[in-house]
Amino acid sequence: MARAIPGRSPVTMADALRQARGAGEPYRGIWSWFSTVDHKKIGIMYGVAAFLFFLLGGVEALLVRIQLAAPNQDFLSPDQYNAMFTMHGTTMIFLVVMPLGVAFMNLLIPLMIGARDVAFPRLNAFSFWVFLLGGLFLNVSFFTGGNFFKGELGAPNTGWYGYAPLTENAFSPGNGVDFWMLGVQILGIASLAGGFNFIVTILNLRAPGMSLFRMPVFIWMSLVTSFLLIFAMPVLAVAMFQLMFDRLFGANFFNAAAGGTPLLWQHMFWIFGHPEVYILILPAMGIISEILPTFSRKPLFGYPFVVFSGIAIGFMSWGVWAHHMFTTGLGAAANSAFGVSTILISVPTGVKIFNWLATMWGGKLRLTTPMYFAIGFIAMFTIGGLTGVTHSAVPSDYQQNDTYYVVAHFHQVLFGGAIFGIFGGIYYWFPKFTGKMLHDGWGKVNFWMMLIGFNLTFQPMMVLGILGMPRRIQTYPDNLGWNFWNALATVGAFVIAASVLVFIYNVIISLRNGAEAGNDPWDARTLEWSIPSPPPEHNFDEIPVVHSVDDFWHRKYVEDPKGRPVPVPAGAAVATHQDGRDGGHGHGIHMPSPSYFPLISAVGLPTIAFGLIYSYALIPVGVIILAVGLYGWVLEPVSE
Amino acid sequence: MAYAAPHTQPLETSTGVDNRKLLMWLFLGSEALFFGSLISAYLLYRNRNLTGPFPRELYDIPFTSVSSFILLMSSVSMVLALAAIQRGDIRRMRIWLVCTALLGILFLSGQAYEFTGFYDRGLSLRTNLFGSTFFVLTGFHGAHVSIGVIILLSVWVRSLQGKIKQSDSLTIELIGLYWHFVDIVWIVIFTLVYLLTGR
Numbered sequence: 001m002a003r004a005i006p007g008r009s010p011v012t013m014a015d016a017l018r019q020a021r022g023a024g025e026p027y028r029g030i031w032s033w034f035s036t037v038d039h040k041k042i043g044i045m046y047g048v049a050a051f052l053f054f055l056l057g058g059v060e061a062l063l064v065r066i067q068l069a070a071p072n073q074d075f076l077s078p079d080q081y082n083a084m085f086t087m088h089g090t091t092m093i094f095l096v097v098m099p100l101g102v103a104f105m106n107l108l109i110p111l112m113i114g115a116r117d118v119a120f121p122r123l124n125a126f127s128f129w130v131f132l133l134g135g136l137f138l139n140v141s142f143f144t145g146g147n148f149f150k151g152e153l154g155a156p157n158t159g160w161y162g163y164a165p166l167t168e169n170a171f172s173p174g175n176g177v178d179f180w181m182l183g184v185q186i187l188g189i190a191s192l193a194g195g196f197n198f199i200v201t202i203l204n205l206r207a208p209g210m211s212l213f214r215m216p217v218f219i220w221m222s223l224v225t226s227f228l229l230i231f232a233m234p235v236l237a238v239a240m241f242q243l244m245f246d247r248l249f250g251a252n253f254f255n256a257a258a259g260g261t262p263l264l265w266q267h268m269f270w271i272f273g274h275p276e277v278y279i280l281i282l283p284a285m286g287i288i289s290e291i292l293p294t295f296s297r298k299p300l301f302g303y304p305f306v307v308f309s310g311i312a313i314g315f316m317s318w319g320v321w322a323h324h325m326f327t328t329g330l331g332a333a334a335n336s337a338f339g340v341s342t343i344l345i346s347v348p349t350g351v352k353i354f355n356w357l358a359t360m361w362g363g364k365l366r367l368t369t370p371m372y373f374a375i376g377f378i379a380m381f382t383i384g385g386l387t388g389v390t391h392s393a394v395p396s397d398y399q400q401n402d403t404y405y406v407v408a409h410f411h412q413v414l415f416g417g418a419i420f421g422i423f424g425g426i427y428y429w430f431p432k433f434t435g436k437m438l439h440d441g442w443g444k445v446n447f448w449m450m451l452i453g454f455n456l457t458f459q460p461m462m463v464l465g466i467l468g469m470p471r472r473i474q475t476y477p478d479n480l481g482w483n484f485w486n487a488l489a490t491v492g493a494f495v496i497a498a499s500v501l502v503f504i505y506n507v508i509i510s511l512r513n514g515a516e517a518g519n520d521p522w523d524a525r526t527l528e529w530s531i532p533s534p535p536p537e538h539n540f541d542e543i544p545v546v547h548s549v550d551d552f553w554h555r556k557y558v559e560d561p562k563g564r565p566v567p568v569p570a571g572a573a574v575a576t577h578q579d580g581r582d583g584g585h586g587h588g589i590h591m592p593s594p595s596y597f598p599l600i601s602a603v604g605l606p607t608i609a610f611g612l613i614y615s616y617a618l619i620p621v622g623v624i625i626l627a628v629g630l631y632g633w634v635l636e637p638v639s640e
Numbered sequence: 641m642a643y644a645a646p647h648t649q650p651l652e653t654s655t656g657v658d659n660r661k662l663l664m665w666l667f668l669g670s671e672a673l674f675f676g677s678l679i680s681a682y683l684l685y686r687n688r689n690l691t692g693p694f695p696r697e698l699y700d701i702p703f704t705s706v707s708s709f710i711l712l713m714s715s716v717s718m719v720l721a722l723a724a725i726q727r728g729d730i731r732r733m734r735i736w737l738v739c740t741a742l743l744g745i746l747f748l749s750g751q752a753y754e755f756t757g758f759y760d761r762g763l764s765l766r767t768n769l770f771g772s773t774f775f776v777l778t779g780f781h782g783a784h785v786s787i788g789v790i791i792l793l794s795v796w797v798r799s800l801q802g803k804i805k806q807s808d809s810l811t812i813e814l815i816g817l818y819w820h821f822v823d824i825v826w827i828v829i830f831t832l833v834y835l836l837t838g839r
Contacts, residue, residue, distance in 0.1 A: 119659045119663070120659070120663065192670060195666075195670075196663055196666050196667060196670075197663075199662075199666055200659050200662045200663050200666070203653075203654060203655050203657075203662060204653035204654050204655055204657065204659050204662060205653070205654065205659075206654040210654075230666055230667075230669065230670040231669070231670060231673050232673075233670070234670050234671065234673040234674035234677065235673055235674075235677045237674060238674060238677035238678055238681070239677070241776065241780075242681065242772075242776065245765060245772065245776055246772075249765050249766075250765060250766040251765045251766065251771075251772035251775075251776065252766065252768060252769055252771070252772045253681070253769075253772055253773070253776075258689075258690060258691075258768055258769055258772075259685070259688045259689060259690045259768070259769050260685070260769060260772075261684075264681060264684060264685075268677060268681075271677075631794075
């Protein structure tokens with residue numbers, strides 16, 4: 001088999017190995033996807049499903065923007081409008097940005113730490129199916145309000161934060177909120193399963209030599225995110241349960257007539273909600289922390305600072321929730337304390353931004369599409385972060401609260417931050433998981449359209465907020481000076497939509513005719529690039545031994561006396577871990593068996609939820625399905 | 641970094657802790673936030689009831705002390721079950737597992753008796769803040785005990801089928817972790833909810 005080929009660089013040598021082995025394992029048939037426990041397939045399914053929800057949430061946003069394009073419009077009724085912004089927010093947070101982050105974690109964690117799969121492959125499959133079914137369950141609500149085609153939408157219309165008592169039966173009859181609270185509850189189970197799994201995987205399945213401080217920064221950010229998930233989701237679960245008991249069984253948690261207080265909901269929701277913000281952004285920060293060093297051809301500047309900043313953000317995110325509640329009358333002491341903590345949490349974020357800039361400083365920049373998105377992330381996220389700091393000043397926040405300035409701020413961090421990072425990640429790792437490069441020219445068209453569209457959409461909202469336009473209004477009068485900025489924002493939203501179409505076009509043409517990626521098209525730094533694209537089912541023929549941060553880079557390059565990277569001479573100590581000895585076909589490597597039980601168990605949950613809404617008779621059915629799934633799962637003769 | 645595998649497990653892990661054990665600890669950490677939220681809600685609404693019945697009129701501290709003691713004792717039998725399987729004494733393990741499950745069932749019966757008593761004296765989920773917060777908190781705790789009992793009995797059946805061996809002691813250890821956690825949560829509930837009765 002292909003041993004070292006004299007006179008060729010290590011990368012092409014690895015290519016030769018890949019040809020010798022066949023380009024990854026072929027994915028066999030539709031049904032294999034239903035029972036798969038392979039983290040790569042699950043990651044792809046997570047990503048594709050979340051992208052479809054992204055399109056759905058995008059259409060909802062466009063409908064909102066059409067309604068607001070001009071004053072006094074009646075394109076959407078107030079109820080439809082409320083349903084649209086509620087479903088847009090819920091979808092984009094729970095069904096798009098969170099699962100896209102999880103998709104990257106699924107795809108990358110085992111590869112980056114040198115493992116064959118996650119610690120609990122079936123739990124991983126369970127997480128995906130619960131997520132998918134929960135997302136579909138939530139969206140079923142559109143069709144439960146009468147005739148969908150006459151615009152009678154049953155979807156929840158109380159905002160993604162679902163403030164009680166607005167969500168109580170008295171103010172939200174119908175079952176839209178029921179679908180919302182139960183759907184989000186189901187999605188929370190998926191997040192918990194993922195979070196547990198990723199933490200165990202990262203802590204326990206690292207390749208020999210990969211100590212915690214040799215892990216790629218993306219892995220660190222995944223670890224922090226996972227901890228935030230497992231501690232934040234149960235708080236949300238309790239809030240949702242309390243709402244459920246109120247709505248379905250007549251309890252009094254948020255019933256003011258019985259002495260209940262809306263503040264209970266707000267506290268619980270934002271104790272979940274602020275760590276959630278970092279659950280959304282940390283994976284994207286991890287992604288660009290991988291992209292920037294690769295295309296600057298320098299190690300990440302201040303690796304320990306970036307890591308500790310991420311950890312600090314994780315801890316501090318638990319102490320800032322009440323800045324969402326400054327106007328509720330918590331009192332001067334509480335407001336000051338939370339204002340200060342909010343200012344403080346911008347410090348570790350700022351540390352990261354400076355480290356990213358310093359990574360690029362003096363580097364040999366290669367301006368590929370992933371690099372464009374990474375730089376776009378830094379610029380846009382910095383604006384978003386700064387507007388966030390303005391909220392930490394309590395008197396200033398009193399003015400901004402509930403205006404479009406807030407809408408502009410969180411889109412600036414979630415779209416300009418998370419979505420830009422995620423698109424950068426897609427362009428960066430697409431070759432690894434499909435074997436094809438995404439077209440760089442179309443990628444740059446995609447980037448510029450998205451950047452321009454994004455700024456056209458959300459910068460006018462900053463102005464609108466300062467002009468006093470409140471959030472969540474279905475329309476507005478003609479004479480307030482808001483017309484131009486609203487029209488501009490609507491144009492921008494359509495430019496974003498067009499940029500997404502360019503992206504889809506790029507994916508299609510690249511899958512058909514894209515350039516072959518090879519193992520390591522970017523000359524990158526982390527372990528996933530040391531194996532074929534797409535990776536074989538077992539990932540690594542032989543588990544690598546890690547000697548430093550960016551181990552794969554150091555296998556390829558040594559430094560000259562001036563610290564510049566010099567390729568390791570061919571035939572030297574490179575590529576020893578995938579050098580195609582007779583084990584190269586991956587035979588004899590024990591991989592976890594496929595299983596249908598995660599899917600069966602997952603089906604039980606929405607069944608129970610439908611039962612709670614429509615007929616209690618369905619509840620035992622769902623419980624039995626869940627029990628059958630779990631018992632089958634536990635008793636199944638597989639070893640993971 | 642040490643890669644030595646402890647004697648109870650076949651897999652090597654980076655930390656030396658078995659994957660399943662780490663998972664259980666993380667799960668219990670997550671559960672702590674779950675019960676923490678429920679208990680916080682109870683404490684926030686303590687003494688804010690507009691109508692009765694009030695906690696002071698309903699709580700029967702001696703009775704609940706006895707049922708708390710029963711649950712505490714079930715933790716002892718759980719420890720004995722683990723010790724038995726670690727020695728390889730499957731027969732004793734079986735006895736202690738059943739004993740633990742029965743003590744759990746006894747505790748649940750006490751809770752059912754208490755719930756019905758409260759209900760007969762006018763307290764339901766709908767009555768006041770106390771009813772809502774009390775029943776949801778203790779109800780979720782009871783659900784956790786019930787799931788524990790189901791798991792214990794399932795393992796007991798498996799051991800009757802001869803499927804549980806000394807090498808499975810980790811399974812018993814994990815069930816024990818869960819059981820002790822649920823027990824500890826009850827001690828917190830008993831202290832904060834029952835003993836600090838309030839008005």
